[in-house]
Amino acid sequence: MFNVQRYKNSSRTTNKPQCSCIPAPAPSPLHLFICSSSSTTITCDMAFKTLITLASLATAVFAAPSPLVSCGGGRSVQNAACCAWFPVLDDIQANLFSGAQCMEEAHEAIRLTFHDAIGFSMALTQEGKFGGGGADGSILAFSDIETSFAANFGLDFTTEAFIPFAVAHQVSFGDFVQFAGAVGASNCLGGPRLQFLAGRPNNSQPSPDGLVPEPTDSADKIFARMQDAGFSPTELVHLLSAHSVAAQYEVDTDVAGSPFDSTPSSFDTQFFVESLLKGTAFVGNGQGGESMSPIPGEFRLSSDLVISRDQRAACEWQSLVNDHQTMVNNFEAAMMKMATLGQTVSELVDCSDVIPVPASAKFTATFPPSKSINDVDSACSSFPFPSLGTQPGPVTSVLPITA
Ligand code: HEM
Numbered sequence: 347m348f349n350v351q352r353y354k355n356s357s358r359t360t361n362k363p364q365c366s367c368i369p370a371p372a373p374s375p376l377h378l379f380i381c382s383s384s385s386t387t388i389t390c391d392m393a394f395k396t397l398i399t400l401a402s403l404a405t406a407v408f409a410a411p412s413p414l415v416s417c418g419g420g421r422s423v424q425n426a427a428c429c430a431w432f433p434v435l436d437d438i439q440a441n442l443f444s445g446a447q448c449m450e451e452a453h454e455a456i457r458l459t460f461h462d463a464i465g466f467s468m469a470l471t472q473e474g475k476f477g478g479g480g481a482d483g484s485i486l487a488f489s490d491i492e493t494s495f496a497a498n499f500g501l502d503f504t505t506e507a508f509i510p511f512a513v514a515h516q517v518s519f520g521d522f523v524q525f526a527g528a529v530g531a532s533n534c535l536g537g538p539r540l541q542f543l544a545g546r547p548n549n550s551q552p553s554p555d556g557l558v559p560e561p562t563d564s565a566d567k568i569f570a571r572m573q574d575a576g577f578s579p580t581e582l583v584h585l586l587s588a589h590s591v592a593a594q595y596e597v598d599t600d601v602a603g604s605p606f607d608s609t610p611s612s613f614d615t616q617f618f619v620e621s622l623l624k625g626t627a628f629v630g631n632g633q634g635g636e637s638m639s640p641i642p643g644e645f646r647l648s649s650d651l652v653i654s655r656d657q658r659a660a661c662e663w664q665s666l667v668n669d670h671q672t673m674v675n676n677f678e679a680a681m682m683k684m685a686t687l688g689q690t691v692s693e694l695v696d697c698s699d700v701i702p703v704p705a706s707a708k709f710t711a712t713f714p715p716s717k718s719i720n721d722v723d724s725a726c727s728s729f730p731f732p733s734l735g736t737q738p739g740p741v742t743s744v745l746p747i748t749a
């Protein structure tokens with residue numbers, strides 16, 4: 347096993363008053379609030395009002411912006427414990443993400459957040475078969491087991507590359523997976539600034555097989571699996587914004603690096619546009635979860651096809667075609683939920699201020715060259731597909747992402 351220390355959260359204490367409510371002598375309907383340290387007795391009603399007032403005051407005081415703590419080098423954070431993440435940030439930006447790029451490793455980092463966190467099942471927990479799980483770093487701690495699952499095929503390269511960083515910086519695997527994903531996403535033009543909470547313990551169990559959705563799965567199967575982890579079809583659409591900065595390497599290795607949209611380094615809405623165009627040809631061999639795509643070089647996952655055409659998701663999908671800001675907001679909210687699956691949020695420290703602010707961009711969605719509204723395969727009848735311009739020029743092939 348790796349010698350990784352558990353991230354130490356600041357100790358927390360609770361102030362419980364040494365008081366209790368007892369019924370007042372009949373016929374009074376009141377309960378009396380009696381404190382051991384005081385001879386005063388007041389009614390519970392009054393006591394609770396006082397406590398509520400004190401609690402609101404305390405909340406107001408603690409909610410006030412706290413002074414920033416300097417971490418040196420011109421960087422500062424709200425919580426001093428978060429300074430420890432800057433060396434991790436600098437290391438992965440330079441040595442994992444090739445200088446803060448939104449390329450293959452950053453994409454893999456985003457994907458890994460999902461493949462770790464989705465190892466969580468309310469049904470299995472209720473049946474007493476697999477409690478816990480979720481965003482716990484098990485995909486790194488038990489990479490030999492979890493990367494043998496079909497849905498994680500090829501992720502062994504990623505886990506091998508990621509593990510040494512977590513070990514070197516002595517942070518928990520669960521924290522590292524979510525941190526690397528948030529930093530990777532921030533490298534993408536127009537990307538989200540994801541929340542990052544630190545302090546996940548390093549005590550995961552291997553996830554059972556079968557919890558990560560596969561590109562060959564039906565919409566019913568995928569929605570059921572996501573529901574079992576606490577996500578609605580709408581939230582799944584929000585999470586799938588990640589496929590705007592994505593490519594495949596393992597579904598068809600002969601066309602490794604073929605992206606899911608024409609702008610795989612921009613967290614823009616082109617994925618939602620292009621995935622709704624009629625497929626015309628396979629980029630690869632058409633097997634293992636590939637569907638026909640509309641543009642040469644672009645790869646379409648069958649799972650994206652069935653989800654985007656399903657009545658439970660189609661309108662949400664279409665609503666994001668030309669709404670980058672909503673796409674970012676939705677993704678941030680859904681990722682916040684996913685990154686803490688199986689964790690006790692109150693025990694984590696908010697270190698979001700360590701995550702870089704992504705380069706902002708104002709995107710206007712367009713049809714690829716030669717495509718128009720006539721090529722749209724909309725499954726949403728509630729509102730029309732937005733009116734978009736067409737990129738000028740001849741049809742060009744989307745280039746693969748190469749290392
Ligand atoms: C229905 C659920 C999903 C299915 C079936 C699915 C399937 C896939 C597949 C088959 C690949 C290609 C892997 C390869 O061959 O290298 C992929 C890539 C990717 N997925 Fe998903 N995915 C799903 C949801 C998600 C979610 C929720 C996220 C993130 C929040 C995500 C992020 C990514 C990213 C970033 C990549 C690109 C990885 C790279 O370029 O190396 N996916 N996905």
Ligand SMILES: [Ca+2]
Pocket residue numbers: 590591607608609610611612613614615616617
């Ligand atoms: Ca894109």
